[in-house]
Amino acid sequence: MFFDTVFTTLGSSTRRLKIFNPNNDAIEIAQVRIAGGESSSFRMNFNGNTGDSHENILIESNDSAYLFAEVTIDPNSANTPLIVEDSIIFITNGNRQVIKLVAWGQDAYFYYPTNALQIGDITIPYSVVNCNTTWTSDKPHVIYGYLIVDDGCELAMDPGTNVHLHDEASIWVVDGGSLKIRGDLGNEVLIQGDRLEPSFEEIPGQWGQIWLSAGSVDNEIDYAIIKNGTVGVRADTLGHPTNPTLRISNTVIRNMESVGLLGQGSNIVGENLSITNCGQHCLVLNIGGTYRFEHCTFGNYWSSPTRQTATVLLNNYYEDIDNNIIPRDLDEAYFGNCIIWGNNNNEVTWDRNNGANFEWLFDHTIYKVVQADWPNINFSDPDRFKDSYVNMDPLFTDPLIRGYELDTLSPAQDAGDNLIGTNVPFDLLGNSRLSDAAPDLGAYERQD
Secondary structure, three states: OEEEEEEOOOOOOOEEEEEEOOOOOOEEEEEEEEOOHHHOOEEEEEOOEEOOEEEEEEEOOOOEEEEEEEEOOOOOOOOOOEEEEEEEEEEEOOEEEEEEEEEEEEOOEEEOOOEEEEEOOEEEEEEEOOOOEEEOOOOOEEEOOEEEEOOOOEEEEOOOOEEEEOOOOEEEEOOOOEEEEEOEOOEOEEEEEOOOOHHHOOOOOOOOEEEEOOOOOOEEEEOEEEEOOOEEEEEEOOOOOOOOOEEEEEEEEEOOOOEEEEEEEEEEEEEEEEEEOOOOEEEEEEEEEEEEEEOOEEEEOOOOOOOOOOOEEEEOEEEOOOOOEEEOOEEEEEEEOOEEEEOOOOOEEEEOOOOOOEOOEEEOOEEOOOHHHOOOOOOOOOOOEEOOEEOOOOOEEEHHHOEEEEOOOOOOOOOOOHHHHHHOOEOOOOOEOOOOOOOOOOOOOOOO
16 A cells, blocks of 8 residues: 655545455454554554454455555654555464555645634634745645735745645735745746645645735746646735736646636736636636736636636626625736637637726737627727737647647747747747747747
8 A cells, every 4th residue: 555745744645445355255354453553654444443453353255344544654854755664464364464555754844823813704724934934945845724924024935845735725925925936947836735646646626825915015936836726826906006916937827726827906927827727717817907928828628527717817897795896997918929728619708897997918819719709809909919810729739638838730830929039038948939930829939
């Protein structure tokens, strides 16, 4: 029975073993025990009874019994994975059978809730990270509850840092706080859930969100992989009259149960982003704001359950608690050398209120819509669609298995604007966009 990486002290998922008697007569198992006894890191439950040893267990003809096993790795000072082994021994009619138990364990930095915030009927357990802290890559960082970056404080993450969030856990940057995620090409910061079994490798909704709440400032994310949460990154309201609330670059956000990147009346600058396969939207620009994206791929092939929403949503209002519609200016939503695509017919939604500005521009961008469904959109307006390509399949290599690079015959090759390519001269994988006739669209430059 194999247990994948288990963080010390946190325990593991439960593994199940079925013991079946195929004979015409009942059998009696004289003893089932964990070889290491009370000192073992493993625990078991046999046929509903806990303990490290059980005796004289009768299994009727063609009947079965269940054994459940789990493990807790003792804390240690080692920064590298370790192996913990034991075995379960069966003695039946004098015959000895052995089931090996193998677990990988790793020490980590743990962040447990120390306080609780009551908002209506909701209790939010939280802890506050030490002010002006830098997380290193020597050991994983495991978060329970909400981890708050407080006013005037900064949380930085070095290249190669691994962050694991427990069920519903979130990183919350409050008014005056800052988050600086600074990975490198090939040594990205990885943010995901804390279930590391292979069966959980691409399961969405395992944790909450990275929340850059109202008033947080100068947030930066560079070379990160953010996956398997509910909302990847949420940036709320303008934090500064000129500086963006968030600069995000060279980053993959994928497999979010709800939204990949959510801007709410915010100011976001993004480049070299691959935001893909989300349950509702890959990108939401909501309640107005100012946004610029260059060389980004927004691709959505979510299929379980069937997605009814567009890959990208643009909006310029909100509804208050009294059901009043409050317009908010969408001053800019710029997409340069981007791809907006997916397996639905309409992959862009323009949700406009006429009481506020609603400005957007697709500049050398592939997008997918049913034009007849948008009678109020002038698809030949150069102030809205500049040298862009409607319903031209970009031909990803294999989006069903996260392959969002461009296929050999992709029409996105050399279809970009050179000036935009000069602004972002290297793609998400470090390949030059300036070595051929023109840059390719999206986050990836096609390589022969």
